[in-house]
Amino acid sequence: MSTVTAKPEASREAASEKDKWLRAYRQMVRIRLFEEQVNELYTRALMPGLAHLYSGEEAVAVGICEALRIDDYITSTHRGHGHCLAKGASPDRMFAELLGKEAGYCRGKGGSMHIADPATGNLGANAIVGGSVGIATGAAFASKRLGNGRVAVCFFGEGALGQGSLYEVMNLAQLWKLPVIYVCENNLYNEYTHYSETTAGTILGRAAAFGIETAAADGQDVRAVNEVATRLVKRARAGEGPAFLQADTYRYSGHHVGDINREYYRSKTEEQRWKTDRDPIKLQSNWLIEQRYADAAALEQITMEARAEMEAAVKFAVTAPYPSVDQVDEDIYA
Amino acid sequence: MPERELTFAQAVREALAEEMRRDSSVCIFGEDVAEAGTPFKVLSGLVEEFGAERVLDTPISEAGFTGIGVGAAMTGLRPVVDIMFGDFLTLTMDQMVNQAAKAHYMSGGHWKVPMVLRTTLGATRRSAAQHSQSLHAWFSHVPGLKVVLPSTPYDAKGLLKTAIRDENPVVFFEDKMMYKLKGQVPADDYTIPLGVADVKREGDDITLVATSSMVQVALGAAVLLEKEGISAEVVDPRTTWPLDEKTILDSVKKTSRVIVMDEGYGRYGVAAELAAVIAEGAFYDLDAPVKRMGAMHVPIPFSPPLEDVTVPTEETVYKAAKEMCAKS
Numbered sequence: 001m002s003t004v005t006a007k008p009e010a011s012r013e014a015a016s017e018k019d020k021w022l023r024a025y026r027q028m029v030r031i032r033l034f035e036e037q038v039n040e041l042y043t044r045a046l047m048p049g050l051a052h053l054y055s056g057e058e059a060v061a062v063g064i065c066e067a068l069r070i071d072d073y074i075t076s077t078h079r080g081h082g083h084c085l086a087k088g089a090s091p092d093r094m095f096a097e098l099l100g101k102e103a104g105y106c107r108g109k110g111g112s113m114h115i116a117d118p119a120t121g122n123l124g125a126n127a128i129v130g131g132s133v134g135i136a137t138g139a140a141f142a143s144k145r146l147g148n149g150r151v152a153v154c155f156f157g158e159g160a161l162g163q164g165s166l167y168e169v170m171n172l173a174q175l176w177k178l179p180v181i182y183v184c185e186n187n188l189y190n191e192y193t194h195y196s197e198t199t200a201g202t203i204l205g206r207a208a209a210f211g212i213e214t215a216a217a218d219g220q221d222v223r224a225v226n227e228v229a230t231r232l233v234k235r236a237r238a239g240e241g242p243a244f245l246q247a248d249t250y251r252y253s254g255h256h257v258g259d260i261n262r263e264y265y266r267s268k269t270e271e272q273r274w275k276t277d278r279d280p281i282k283l284q285s286n287w288l289i290e291q292r293y294a295d296a297a298a299l300e301q302i303t304m305e306a307r308a309e310m311e312a313a314v315k316f317a318v319t320a321p322y323p324s325v326d327q328v329d330e331d332i333y334a
Numbered sequence: 335m336p337e338r339e340l341t342f343a344q345a346v347r348e349a350l351a352e353e354m355r356r357d358s359s360v361c362i363f364g365e366d367v368a369e370a371g372t373p374f375k376v377l378s379g380l381v382e383e384f385g386a387e388r389v390l391d392t393p394i395s396e397a398g399f400t401g402i403g404v405g406a407a408m409t410g411l412r413p414v415v416d417i418m419f420g421d422f423l424t425l426t427m428d429q430m431v432n433q434a435a436k437a438h439y440m441s442g443g444h445w446k447v448p449m450v451l452r453t454t455l456g457a458t459r460r461s462a463a464q465h466s467q468s469l470h471a472w473f474s475h476v477p478g479l480k481v482v483l484p485s486t487p488y489d490a491k492g493l494l495k496t497a498i499r500d501e502n503p504v505v506f507f508e509d510k511m512m513y514k515l516k517g518q519v520p521a522d523d524y525t526i527p528l529g530v531a532d533v534k535r536e537g538d539d540i541t542l543v544a545t546s547s548m549v550q551v552a553l554g555a556a557v558l559l560e561k562e563g564i565s566a567e568v569v570d571p572r573t574t575w576p577l578d579e580k581t582i583l584d585s586v587k588k589t590s591r592v593i594v595m596d597e598g599y600g601r602y603g604v605a606a607e608l609a610a611v612i613a614e615g616a617f618y619d620l621d622a623p624v625k626r627m628g629a630m631h632v633p634i635p636f637s638p639p640l641e642d643v644t645v646p647t648e649e650t651v652y653k654a655a656k657e658m659c660a661k662s
Contacts, residue, residue: 073409107442116441123408124441128432134401135433141402142409145361145387152405165428168398175393331443332477334501 018293024066024222025284025299028058030306031082032281034091037310038081038098038112042257046318047098049111054082056252059280060185061086063217063225063247064153067233073121073139073152075132078113079251080125083155088120091310095317102323103316109323109331121150130156130163133182137169140180140242151236152180159190161199161206170242174210179236181229182207182244185219187251192265207244219249220280223287250274336521343376343513345487346452349494350377350414352523354384357412360498363390363399364416364452372418374454374513396425400451404434404503407449412498417453420507421467426451434503435478447503450494454510455483456547456597457634457645466634466641468546468597471604473505474574480504480528481574485549487517489572492526500528509547509597529576533585537567540591540655543582543608544568547645548595548627554648555655564659574604582608583615590621591658595646600628622658627651 035055041047065086076083084094097104098112105115116124123139126132136154143150160166173180190198204214217228225247232243254262288294354360368391371378381389392399396417403415417423437445455468474481482497482504484490497504534549535556544552549570556566569585571578586592594608605626612624630644
């Protein structure tokens with residue numbers, strides 16, 4: 001349908017490539033800086049409850065969500081801030097939710113582990129490990145039945161591999177050829193236990209047993225994740241059925257912010273090695289500079305903008321009012 | 335309004351068929367729900383009319399397909415999920431209690447879960463401890479769920495249609511011993527609101543508050559009591575949540591004596607809750623302490639003479655009521 005010659009087409013593609021990977025970089029930086037603010041809020045006792053940081057794993061959420069449409073579905077986990085932001089949630093309403101404020105995504109009733117947002121297809125973060133596998137698969141079932149072309153992505157950590165319901169729904173998803181992608185973020189630790197102590201066999205072997213399409217990606221490489229995700233989303237949307245993606249990654253912080261002394265389950269050397277050699281933001285920034293898509297100053301500008309955005313969002317949340325107490329029994333029933 | 339006599343099972347099937355004709359988002363899934371029509375044959379004929387895309391056989395994976403029901407309900411369908419025996423509800427608990435019941439509240443009212451979980455309750459079918467329980471109290475305990483306990487074919491059809499149209503997760507319990515019970519059922523579209531009790535029989539001397547399988551027992555006991563000159567009123571709450579406290583309390587205030595009957599375990603159960611509601615709301619109108627009658631606090635045994643003593647019967651209710659009326 002286009003009458004333009006090949007050359008401008010190619011340069012437009014290059015421009016869109018550049019925009020795409022700069023955008024991915026920006027998204028990862030936004031997540032990292034969001035989590036830095038969470039850590040700050042939590043350690044200053046401004047944030048009630050629990051805080052599970054996504055720092056170190058940004059390339060997974062961003063690589064996947066950049067392959068999705070806004071109306072595609074995701075389900076998230078207790079470590080869900082990255083998924084929510086990557087799918088398009090705005091940080092001000094997220095921080096408001098983290099602080100239990102009425103302006104939050106759940107009007108303060110969900111908190112950090114339950115952010116949900118219909119506008120961005122976020123069916124909700126879930127504080128039961130593996131708790132959302134049914135919901136994601138059910139959303140895929142509805143998409144297929146209604147013919148709306150939506151794909152559902154189910155994020156979970158490798159700790160959820162111990163939950164039997166995952167295998168029940170994978171069996172069904174394959175039988176019914178549902179457009180669902182199971183994304184296993186293998187950050188190596190089930191809370192405080194290395195996954196090798198809890199996981200017999202292989203991770204991909206589990207999905208392969210059902211005949212589900214499997215793929216692995218370096219979870220620190222946003223381009224690698226995105227490339228695989230794009231292929232899996234395309235085939236799911238085309239009616240070719242579910243897929244299972246293993247993304248190997250690393251959780252920089254403890255299981256939650258209060259998990260400070262971690263040496264009984266992993267060494268500081270190991271943590272430092274990932275941060276130095278395998279940081280997804282550094283890897284992407286090096287690549288962008290190599291490709292001449294950006295220089296250091298341009299990337300620093302992105303960071304500064306993201307930092308300002310997060311600071312403003314925190315300010316909004318801190319000053320936002322709590323819900324009035326009479327809202328406590330609202331929305332129990334629709 | 336043309337009425338015919340239908341069995342309880344036929345009334346349930348008619349409600350499903352009418353709702354599936356009315357609304358293409360209604361679908362059914364569960365174990366052996368399609369060609370088999372369930373072991374109880376309640377769903378026979380539905381797959382033939384609505385096709386395998388709307389009536390889906392699942393693997394034996396209660397947690398998995400209940401979870402799929404939750405997700406499908408959140409995203410545009412109205413699934414009716416079939417759990418063959420109420421005992422298997424244990425396998426769905428995370429999906430119902432942590433997911434379905436909380437999605438609306440936890441999301442600040444953004445997501446809704448309009449699904450129905452249809453299942454069974456009731457003993458005396460010689461099915462032993464893992465196929466005989468009545469676990470509706472567990473779900474009644476959880477905010478965010480609604481719990482329906484029809485006791486007649488008429489109620490079954492009207493309540494199930496309402497449950498399917500409800501925007502919330504509804505657990506719908508059918509007494510499997512009642513599937514052959516016959517009653518008048520209108521052929522046309524009617525619904526019964528959730529949270530409205532029904533006075534199944536009027537009386538002046540004692541109130542029998544009875545749910546599900548116990549309603550027929552209470553009505554039988556009332557006939558026996560009438561021969562003794564005791565006039566019993568039978569109140570069927572029809573739903574344990576929402577609960578129509580007013581109708582129950584009005585009856586108790588009128589009669590001043592009450593037995594609450596429910597086939598779940600009496601301890602910490604629906605009967606216990608109903609007794610507490612009455613104690614709080616009508617204490618000064620009572621001439622005798624509230625009496626609970628529920629399943630005996632034992633796993634349901636297989637051997638017929640043992641099983642038969644675990645649940646209230648017309649005879650045991652009659653005796654208890656007679657004794658209560660004689661005392662004061």
